[in-house]
Amino acid sequence: MGMRLNEKLPLPAELKAEYPLLKEITEIKEKRDKEIRDIFTGASDKFIVLVGPCSADNEDAVCEYVNRLAKVNEKVSDRLMIIPRIYTNKPRTTGAGYKGMLHQPEPDQAPDLYAGIIAIRKMHIRAIKESGLTAADEMLYPENRSYLDDVLSYEAIGARSVENQQHRLTASGMDIPIGMKNPTSGDFSVMLNSVVAAQSSHTFIYRGMDVTTDGNDLAHVILRGGVDKYGTCNPNYHYEDLVRLLEMYQKMDLKNPAAVIDTNHSNSNKQFKEQIRIAMEIMHSRNYNPELKTLIKGLMIESYLEEGCQSIGNERVYGKSITDPCLGWEDTERLIFEIAEQC
Template identity: 65%
Template sequence: MSFKFIKQLPIPEKIREQYPLPEALAKLKEKRDAEISDIIAGKSNKFLVIIGPCSADNEDAVCDYVSRLSKVSEKVKDKLILIPRIYTNKPRTTGEGYKGMVHQPDPEKEPDLFAGVIAMRKMHIRAIEESGLTAADEMLYPDNWRYLSDILSYVAIGARSVENQQHRLTVSGLEVPAGMKNPTSGDFSVMLNSVVAAQQGHTFIYRGWEVKTNGNSLTHCILRGSVNKHGQSLPNYHYEDLNLLLNLYNERDLQNPAVIVDANHANSNKQYAEQIRIVKEVMHSRILSPDINRFVKGVMIESYIEPGSQKISDHIYGKSITDPCLGWESTERLIYELAELNR
């Protein structure tokens, strides 16, 4: 075999015992989970804003950013629920590049998965302690879910993972909202099939166990745009796209119809400043149509302290080392505008 077994990682239970979530923070998460779930289930008219860096590469900068979000959150809490993006796993289209904190706690050093599992848990706990906001992360590796299952309030399944059986079945056992992105091809049926699968209960193999799940009724769609055969980005956040997806939802027997619009990636053609215009258009669509207003539960925005992106070797504090992001000043202004537009 060409596999070289380096070291066996500790099971999630051991890591959770070593780095426990304090009881006060567990109660805070329970309250946040209920508030977020009520939005997906249509019991609350508040709007979700899932926002933060493309990749959480530096604990100090990430916690600084999330603490800034916390101050803004207090001012808009009657209209919006802010969920920080603390993404510690990064899918790479070609397999090259920075794969996230779980791979490299220090982006300039060699991969160390043992240290990475610990680093991502410590950062998530610190962020909650300093901000009072529980976060979202992407489930790139289903087997890693239990390292963070007592911490996260939202989970995203990426465009390259949404057709994967293990992702779908694992989501069926989650008790928090999980967003299924459309695949890079843009096929809505693939995304909806993933929601159908995750909303049902299953019996399958997970971490060497035979497990049984009850289904996750809070599983929903995320629109992130697509890429055609020529490599061109095609947006899918327009009024017509939202209406089409709603009609497709209505053809299926699904619980809690809901969609989140990802304003970056193929929707913006990775032109990060376009996110401002895109989320405003989404809010305008919600104003035009009561049905779309009920259907679109939130937006996803890539944002950090400094605008744009940098090379890993540049060492600019609070600037993305993966996809370019909005800077803090634009972010703060946009959040206040979204609160005004949530009607």
């Protein structure tokens, strides 16, 4: 056979019973979820900053980073809603490379999914307990989100997954915001069709069960730039792109029109320092056009303790990305304050 069974993994309910949430953490999440919902429905005019490492590769480094964010959050919480990126699943274009802590709790060791599901749950819980900030993750594998669905306040569906039926249907059963990225081609229609699907009710098979969803009224778009057939990056954060998105939204019957703009990936051509300039251009466009100010709810920024990236090896720098390059902490802190000033 081409597939062999390595190990039977615990059901999500079993893992949650083994690593339960304290009442104080549940209360933190309920409060933050309400605040985030108010932003997407327009009841609050706070601006969202989704910020953190490309991949969460080390629990201590990630929690130190999130604790630093919490201190910044104390100074800007009247204008911003900071949501840490704690991404534990990583898509790989060719299937090769580090697939995230879910697969490899230790990046330089062999995959161990049993240890991985424990590691990611423990890390998310620790981050909330220490910082008071609930986080975002990527829904790379729809059935795996059940291991974390009681701790996350935001999820994203990546450019390679946004056309997948199971991702769209699973998103329709979530009760937190789900961001649909434009596909790698940059096609806005594909992205918006995913939002339509996620906001609708569906009946399908999920984890061996026949389920029906209510639809997710907080499903929205994330612009991350595209790549043409020649491999050239085509950003879509410029004013004209944002206006085009606004016009397309206005022609569709969608609840809570909203967009988050990713400042890295194909928008920056992975030139991580460009995220600073891109963020400021988006804030300018948003302030120039009142309709864009209503539509654009936040930014997504990749940053870590140390700037840049490194290969996986025995002498890794603590708090430096092992996937895409990220802003360092000093630039990140300065950028968050600059964003707050523009709100």
